[in-house]
Amino acid sequence: MKGDGFNLTYRYGLTRRQFIRLTSFSAAALAAGCATNPVTGRSQFMMVSEQEEIQIDRQYSPLQFSSDFGPAQEAALNTYVDGIGRSMAARGHRPHMPFSFRVVNATYINAYAFPGGSIACTRGILLTLNNEAELAALLGHEIGHVNARHTAEQLSKGQLTNIVVGGLSIIADVAAPGMGQVASALGGFGAGAFLASYSRDNERQADALGTEYMVQSGFSPDGMVGLMTMLNNLNQSRPSSIELMFATHPMSAERYETAVQAARTTFAGSRDLPLNRERYMDTTARLRAIKGAIEEMQKGDKAMGQKNFSQAETHYQAALKQAPDDYAGLVSMAKCQLMQKKHAEGARYARRAQAVFPQEAQGHHLGGFADLNLKEFDGALQSFRTSQRLLPQNPNTLFFIGYSYEGLGRRTEAAREYQRFLQQVRQGQYAQHAAQRLREWGYAR
Ligand SMILES: [Zn+2]
Numbered sequence: 543m544k545g546d547g548f549n550l551t552y553r554y555g556l557t558r559r560q561f562i563r564l565t566s567f568s569a570a571a572l573a574a575g576c577a578t579n580p581v582t583g584r585s586q587f588m589m590v591s592e593q594e595e596i597q598i599d600r601q602y603s604p605l606q607f608s609s610d611f612g613p614a615q616e617a618a619l620n621t622y623v624d625g626i627g628r629s630m631a632a633r634g635h636r637p638h639m640p641f642s643f644r645v646v647n648a649t650y651i652n653a654y655a656f657p658g659g660s661i662a663c664t665r666g667i668l669l670t671l672n673n674e675a676e677l678a679a680l681l682g683h684e685i686g687h688v689n690a691r692h693t694a695e696q697l698s699k700g701q702l703t704n705i706v707v708g709g710l711s712i713i714a715d716v717a718a719p720g721m722g723q724v725a726s727a728l729g730g731f732g733a734g735a736f737l738a739s740y741s742r743d744n745e746r747q748a749d750a751l752g753t754e755y756m757v758q759s760g761f762s763p764d765g766m767v768g769l770m771t772m773l774n775n776l777n778q779s780r781p782s783s784i785e786l787m788f789a790t791h792p793m794s795a796e797r798y799e800t801a802v803q804a805a806r807t808t809f810a811g812s813r814d815l816p817l818n819r820e821r822y823m824d825t826t827a828r829l830r831a832i833k834g835a836i837e838e839m840q841k842g843d844k845a846m847g848q849k850n851f852s853q854a855e856t857h858y859q860a861a862l863k864q865a866p867d868d869y870a871g872l873v874s875m876a877k878c879q880l881m882q883k884k885h886a887e888g889a890r891y892a893r894r895a896q897a898v899f900p901q902e903a904q905g906h907h908l909g910g911f912a913d914l915n916l917k918e919f920d921g922a923l924q925s926f927r928t929s930q931r932l933l934p935q936n937p938n939t940l941f942f943i944g945y946s947y948e949g950l951g952r953r954t955e956a957a958r959e960y961q962r963f964l965q966q967v968r969q970g971q972y973a974q975h976a977a978q979r980l981r982e983w984g985y986a987r
Contacts, residue, residue: 599658611647612902674818675765686751763809903933919949
């Protein structure tokens with residue numbers, strides 16, 4: 543049992559050699575980097591191998607999915623999205639990549655891809671789409687980012703180094719001010735902390751590839767026009783729930799115009815292909831039935847970002863009234879209570895979240911955090927152990943396991959966990975606390 547979590551984390555994490563390669567800007571490291579782009583066939587500056595793309599995906603996508611409250615529990619919805627995504631990926635430029643698609647419970651409006659092919663769209667964005675062809679356009683766009691190796695390209699240019707350097711506990715604050723601080727205070731991560739930001743050229747290429755893939759898969763190119771219309775309308779009204787989407791996917795009216803042109807010219811012969819509106823509406827019916835709850839959660843998240851916790855509580859309360867067993871709603875309410883130092887209430891909502899979705903780590907993590915504050919260190923230890931088993935990629939859990947042991951007066955175990963934590967994270971408050979205890983206890987100088 544001892545050391546399981548750490549070994550798992552390390553195995554999925556970057557090796558020391560990869561870490562140095564990714565973060566070093568020496569001439570020797572740069573000399574290694576040219577590869578043939580799978581989409582264009584042209585030579586591309588590249589320091590990241592395909593194996594490393596898959597490894598980075600395995601390390602970071604589980605953290606992002608958990609931060610987004612895990613996959614939607616409605617199996618039919620995930621199966622539907624995964625089926626459409628996989629059939630498109632199989633026709634694309636990198637069919638051998640380990641693609642997978644899911645709906646995540648988060649309510650902000652976004653979709654994203656990790657470099658190995660792990661792709662997600664939120665419940666929030668599904669509510670804004672009108673038909674299956676628009677969903678195919680969205681997934682096709684994300685497949686385009688993977689196939690053209692955009693994350694690897696940004697990593698190679700040094701645009702994404704904050705993902706891998708500097709310790710995980712600080713990047714949440716950097717990447718997502720507001721929600722990031724809320725999340726990191728609770729040992730979690732800010733929304734979008736692990737998401738790549740793409741250039742405008744990347745976006746253009748992903749749109750073009752997405753249109754190609756969706757038409758090959760039998761959808762009308764008008765799906766891309768519909769998707770761009772929706773994004774443009776949101777861009778003009780700018781609800782806070784879409785800010786992250788625009789931070790990670792630069793938008794412009796130009797993209798809409800390009801989609802219209804492509805549908806009229808290159809893909810004119812395919813405009814009679816179906817949009818499949820009815821099937822989309824049928825499959826998302828249960829989601830659309832709780833639209834009101836999801837909009838309340840979006841408002842709650844906005845208030846949390848502004849640290850207006852009482853207003854956030856009102857919105858989450860309204861959301862839970864409409865959807866009492868909603869995992870995202872329960873976790874958000876637990877966070878909101880904990881931020882207000884109402885620890886017993888926080889513990890109650892965390893336990894309800896655990897009960898509705900026991901396989902997801904956040905509910906356990908927040909339960910542990912509440913127990914720590916209530917000085918119930920045994921309960922905290924159990925919760926953090928469960929959280930670590932479910933999400934071994936989160937190094938902060940090691941710190942909290944150590945902190946629970948410290949509370950129980952079990953210094954040897956506490957020191958062991960703190961040492962493991964410090965092997966992965968060297969900066970930030972937690973690292974300072976762990977290092978100080980190790981010095982005080984004579985484990986380090
Ligand atoms: Zn994009």
